[in-house]
Amino acid sequence: MSLARDIITIAAVSAGAFFFLAGTVGLLRFPDTLTRLHALTKADNLGLGLVVLGLLPQAGTLRDGLKLISIWLLGLLAGATVSQLIARTARQGETTR
Amino acid sequence: MSIAAVFEILLAAVVLGLGIWTIAVRETYSATVGFVAYGLLVALIWVRLDAVDVALTEAAIGGGLGGVLLLSAAARLRDAEPMAAEAPGKVTRASAAALSVLIAATLAGAVLHLPDSTPTLAPTVVANAWATGLANPVTNVLMAFRAMDTMLEKVVLLLAIIGVWSLAPDNAWGGHPGPRHQADPDGVLVFLARLLPPIGIVVGIYIFWTGANHPGGAFQGGAILASMWLLAIMAGLTDTPPVRRRWLRFILVAGPGLFLVVGLGGLWFGAAFLAYPPAQAKPLILGIEVAMILTIAATLGLLLTGAPERSVK
Numbered sequence: 001m002s003l004a005r006d007i008i009t010i011a012a013v014s015a016g017a018f019f020f021l022a023g024t025v026g027l028l029r030f031p032d033t034l035t036r037l038h039a040l041t042k043a044d045n046l047g048l049g050l051v052v053l054g055l056l057p058q059a060g061t062l063r064d065g066l067k068l069i070s071i072w073l074l075g076l077l078a079g080a081t082v083s084q085l086i087a088r089t090a091r092q093g094e095t096t097r
Numbered sequence: 098m099s100i101a102a103v104f105e106i107l108l109a110a111v112v113l114g115l116g117i118w119t120i121a122v123r124e125t126y127s128a129t130v131g132f133v134a135y136g137l138l139v140a141l142i143w144v145r146l147d148a149v150d151v152a153l154t155e156a157a158i159g160g161g162l163g164g165v166l167l168l169s170a171a172a173r174l175r176d177a178e179p180m181a182a183e184a185p186g187k188v189t190r191a192s193a194a195a196l197s198v199l200i201a202a203t204l205a206g207a208v209l210h211l212p213d214s215t216p217t218l219a220p221t222v223v224a225n226a227w228a229t230g231l232a233n234p235v236t237n238v239l240m241a242f243r244a245m246d247t248m249l250e251k252v253v254l255l256l257a258i259i260g261v262w263s264l265a266p267d268n269a270w271g272g273h274p275g276p277r278h279q280a281d282p283d284g285v286l287v288f289l290a291r292l293l294p295p296i297g298i299v300v301g302i303y304i305f306w307t308g309a310n311h312p313g314g315a316f317q318g319g320a321i322l323a324s325m326w327l328l329a330i331m332a333g334l335t336d337t338p339p340v341r342r343r344w345l346r347f348i349l350v351a352g353p354g355l356f357l358v359v360g361l362g363g364l365w366f367g368a369a370f371l372a373y374p375p376a377q378a379k380p381l382i383l384g385i386e387v388a389m390i391l392t393i394a395a396t397l398g399l400l401l402t403g404a405p406e407r408s409v410k
Contacts, residue, residue, distance in 0.1 A: 074296070077289070084285040 005057035012054030019047035033090040037083045044079040048072055105145055112138045125171040133164035149312035150235040153304070157320035165327065166401050230379040232310035239314065240382045244371045248360065251353040251389060254396045258349060262340055264404040271341035272409050275402035278333045290332030297325035305390050309379075315386040319393030326398045337402050339409045345395065352392030356385050 023043020030036045052072040059065040112135065119131035136159025143152035185193075222234045222242060229241045239247045265272075280286045305318030329335045338345050359381055360371040367374055373381050 077293070081285050081289045088285075 008057050009054045012050050014054075016047045016050030016054060019043050019050060023047060034087055037087055041079055041083050045076055048075050108138065108141060108145070112142065125174055126168075129164065129167040129171045132167060133160055136160035136163065150233075150308075150314065150317075153312060153317040154320075157317055157324075161324060162320055162327075162397055162401060169401070169403070228375050228378060229373070229382060230375075231382065233308060233312065233314075235312070236308050236314055236382075240386065241373065241378065244356070244360070248353060248356040248371070251356065251392060254393070254400075255349060255353060258396050258399055261400055261404055265406070269405045269408050272339050272405040273407045274337045274340060274399060274405050275330075276406065277336055278331050280331075280333045287332045287334065290328045290334050294325040294329060297321055297328075301325065301390075301394075305386065308386075309383070315390040316393055319390045320397055322390065322394035323397035323401070326394065327401055330398075330402065337399075340399070340405050341409070348391050348395045349399075350392070352385070352389035355388040359385055 020043045023039050026039025026042070027036050030039055049072055052068050055068055056065050059068055115131055115135045115138065119128050119135055122128050122131060136155060139159060140152045140156035143149070143155055219234070222238055225242070226232065226234065226237055229237050231237050231240075262274075301318045301321035303318075304313040304321060305315050306313075308314030308318070330337055340346075359373070363372040364370045
């Protein structure tokens with residue numbers, strides 16, 4: 001049982017790390033602000049979600065699991081808001097230039 | 098070498114590199130962003146050292162509120178930067194470098210000459226935890242064993258806010274600190290500022306409440322409450338209160354004031370200044386902390402909004 005849990009953890013956290021890596025590569029390689037934001041939000045939302053999913057089997061109690069999930073939800077909320085704000089500022093900068 | 102050791106060496110290298118970059122980079126804005134990232138990574142180091150209380154404070158102050166403070170300072174300096182573009186003279190640079198090297202060498206020497214068995218009071222703190230009824234040793238030290246230091250820290254916060262307010266121009270004295278923020282009422286910032294504070298207030302109070310037995314406490318909780326308040330201010334949902342308001346000033350002195358009253362009570366009824374009777378230690382400490390979390394939240398929020406700029410209409 002603990003072996004199955006560990007396998008889920010390793011698989012999900014590795015997948016999450018892959019998304020973070022891909023998002024970072026995109027952040028470094030993509031040409032402009034909007035595409036970079038696109039890469040970054042994929043990393044944050046999917047990567048963090050998969051890491052949390054992978055850590056859930058290791059959470060000792062229901063409370064710890066709920067805390068992990070709420071961390072992911074708050075991360076989603078913050079990431080989505082901040083990327084909207086940055087995108088809006090970037091677009092305004094383009095039109096006034 | 099274990100994975101944890103590799104991770105720690107990597108973390109230390111990144112923090113060092115980021116620190117050097119923050120100093121070396123030319124633009125104020127980039128340096129600020131570097132400093133915020135630096136603060137978050139230092140918080141990770143504290144977690145690795147099992148100092149979760151310090152990590153929470155570092156993340157809240159070094160990464161969060163300190164970052165906001167520096168960003169707004171950078172935004173103000175942007176206009177002044179072309180004027181200050183003149184490079185400092187050779188003598189200034191050489192003496193600054195010499196002074197920095199001297200300080201770094203002294204610190205390195207002090208660290209290298211630390212005694213092998215570091216003198217520690219940690220076992221004594223754990224052994225005397227019964228005296229307060231709180232299980233978190235950090236809270237015990239802060240609120241009971243070294244309560245004097247904590248009280249004086251709160252007085253320092255009060256002095257800091259007086260210092261910021263004293264920068265106000267005469268016609269704005271007693272008025273609202275900072276600019277009145279405007280945001281699109283249907284925009285995403287206003288949406289976040291409506292959605293997040295209920296969650297943030299619960300988390301802030303939870304961090305404060307759990308500080309009795311687990312990592313957390315009034316300072317970390319207060320920092321979260323302050324950031325929720327600032328979010329509402331920045332989204333234009335609420336204005337900063339005029340600093341002449343009686344209730345505002347009462348909140349600012351409530352924490353250190355109650356601390357002082359309880360301390361004098363200890364002198365009157367008990368053994369010494371700030372000595373709590375063990376039976377009432379926990380309720381007394383919690384009472385002081387309730388006053389303190391309000392003071393800390395208000396002080397941090399007002400420190401970030403700055404000096405009064407607009408007079409009351």
